[in-house]
Amino acid sequence: MSGGWDAVVVGARVAGAATALLLARAGRKVLLIDRAAFPSDTMSTLFIHQPGVAKLSEWGVLPALLDSGCPVLDTISYEVGGVRLAAPAPVMPGAPAAFAPRRRVLDQLLVDAAVKAGVEFVDRANLQELVHSDGRVTGVRFRTATGVRTEHARLVVGADGMRSRVAQLVDAPLEVSDPRASCVYYTAWTGISTGFGFHESPGNWIVRIPTHDDLTLISTYFPQDRFAEVKQDPFRHHLAAVRSTAPELYQQVCEADQVEAIIGTGDQQNYFRRGHGPGWVLVGDAGHHLDTISARGITNALLQAAFLAEELAVETADPARLDAALARFTRRRDEELTEPYQSTLELARLTVTPSRLEMLRTIAASPELTGRYFAVVAGMLGIDELFDDDALFDDDALFDDFDDAEGDLGDLDREVQS
Ligand SMILES: Cc1cc2nc3c(=O)[nH]c(=O)nc-3n(C[C@H](O)[C@H](O)[C@H](O)COP(=O)(O)OP(=O)(O)OC[C@H]3O[C@@H](n4cnc5c(N)ncnc54)[C@H](O)[C@@H]3O)c2cc1C
Structure with missing residues (x-):
């Protein structure tokens, strides 16, 4: 035309x-x-998962993001019902870590x-x-x-x-x-050094997300049917959820400074x-x-x-x-x-079923499965591949990805410093 x-x-x-x-x-x-x-x-x-980071890398935008001072989220943890999974963040070519700019x-x-x-x-x-x-x-x-x-x-x-x-x-x-299932409120803090991760209990999901300027966002999810109640006093409910679901994080929050007002939405x-x-x-x-x-x-x-x-x-x-x-x-x-x-x-749905807890317990016992679990969370593997033995023991493929990603991070560092 x-x-x-x-x-x-x-x-x-x-x-x-x-x-x-x-x-x-x-x-x-x-x-x-x-x-x-x-x-x-x-x-x-x-928060950007690794497949999104890989796109930023492919398009040449990731070096500028690193240059902006965005923290590298290279570890991840998940705590629920007495089970703790922790691992290095999964990597894929072009995505040496996750980021939350x-x-x-x-x-x-x-x-x-x-x-x-x-x-x-x-x-x-x-x-x-x-x-x-x-x-x-x-x-x-x-x-x-x-x-x-x-x-x-x-x-x-x-x-x-x-x-x-x-x-x-x-x-x-x-x-x-x-139908809408959850609602969410989040705040920003200085003085928290926990890395990236999440905590779950029935009816609560808490995420800690390091971002620019040494800030950590803490988000709290509640069931949608609590939205009318939570929005009356979101900060009180937010703190109560952190205290009950992530007590160690709550200790840090008590010593930290809240630097932005709490905001959130039920329009999920x-x-x-x-x-x-x-x-x-x-x-x-x-x-x-x-x-x-x-x-x-x-x-x-x-x-x-x-x-x-x-x-x-x-x-x-x-x-x-x-x-x-x-x-x-x-x-x-x-x-x-x-x-x-x-x-x-x-x-x-924010329900913690006994069968899911049992599966997470099995995963937590194996560093390899834990790594694969977080790769599923990142969208790098399908859920049906989690216990797939062929993929699980294909060490060469895993290490190739790791080497590529380490190389990517080194290249990015050099670009940022030059
Ligand atoms: C509380 C909360 C937490 C979230 N956390 C995460 C997270 O951790 N990780 C994640 O991946 N996602 C998260 N999301 C979702 C994420 O923010 C969105 O999925 C993402 O922003 C979608 O991008 P988009 O470009 O499609 O749309 P948007 O980001 O919504 O951008 C749309 C743009 O269109 C413009 N626009 C709208 N109407 C008009 C108009 N009439 N004329 C001109 N311009 C217009 C707007 O100004 C806006 O800039 C979160 C969302 C919420 C609400």
Whole structure:
């Protein structure tokens, strides 16, 4: 289309900025808009699993993240019902550890990389309407401080989060949905040195997440049916949950300084939306959201951006071919993200069954199984591979990954220092 964009991406955080970056690097002309003023924070406990870190590494963004002073989360632990699992963080090529960067840092790094790749970025730009022609979405109309702007595009990407305006405007139905199961509140502290990990008891899930500026976020999850009660006095319930479920952490909290107000949400939606239609596609939370207890949203958003860019790497000038590529993207999204969705729903029920405790006891007795368990948690292995003997004893493969990842960290250190 003359004078138009190959793609307009609405929403410039992990899903949108990553999608814009990849499309621009593939030679596409891309406009990226967001209604927020960047750099910008958003509600999140920030944790990125290794498959998400590997994407940042592949796209060349990880060195800048390390350079920003983001702590390297290279250990992990999990305590529940008297069982303790602890291990080095799992590694994979490109992902020497996990990270939990402030969103004003991570999202801005992705936007900067996108702009460097040729994307035009406009913040404080609020999508109002979609433009249609011959039954297709062919552009966007958005409001900025200086007025209303209309832009035409072959593809409009809705990367505008759980309450997506794009999804609303195209009337994208929920194809899978499940009731809200949990609610969450979190705070930020200085003076806590625990590393990354989680603690569970029936009805509570606690996570400690080191982030920038020597801060540790502590998040507490409660059952959704307690939300009305917890939100009356979230800080008191937060502290009570830490004291009962993670007493050693509570001792540190008593000596630490709380540096940010407690915030949280009960709006823990669980769904897959229809992912595409003529001239439009949804990525990130806009198309698929899951309870934040498994901390998968950022990683899923980065993976979806990669899937979409891969499916669009073919010739898409013909609308039918474009729509076919979008359909392949949605199928892939659903295939790859259904298992973590199901296991997240299970976790968010916050029940500790005797059979799960028994399994965790078995895992805790074996350092090898413990490592594999955390690789499952990170989304690097399927749950059916946890006790898979072939994979379990394939030491060469495990050590190859470890060597690659150690090499990655050394390379990154050198890049950061140079
Ligand atoms: C309490 C909490 C804790 C969480 N913890 C974690 C965690 O530890 N790890 C993890 O992986 N995930 C976590 N998440 C989830 C994670 O934050 C999201 O999954 C992730 O941010 C989704 O990214 P996104 O780019 O799809 O959407 P978003 O981050 O929601 O970004 C959407 C963007 O679209 C813009 N936008 C919206 N409407 C418009 C419009 N009309 N016009 C223009 N722009 C618009 C918004 O300004 C926003 O910048 C947490 C979420 C919550 C609420």
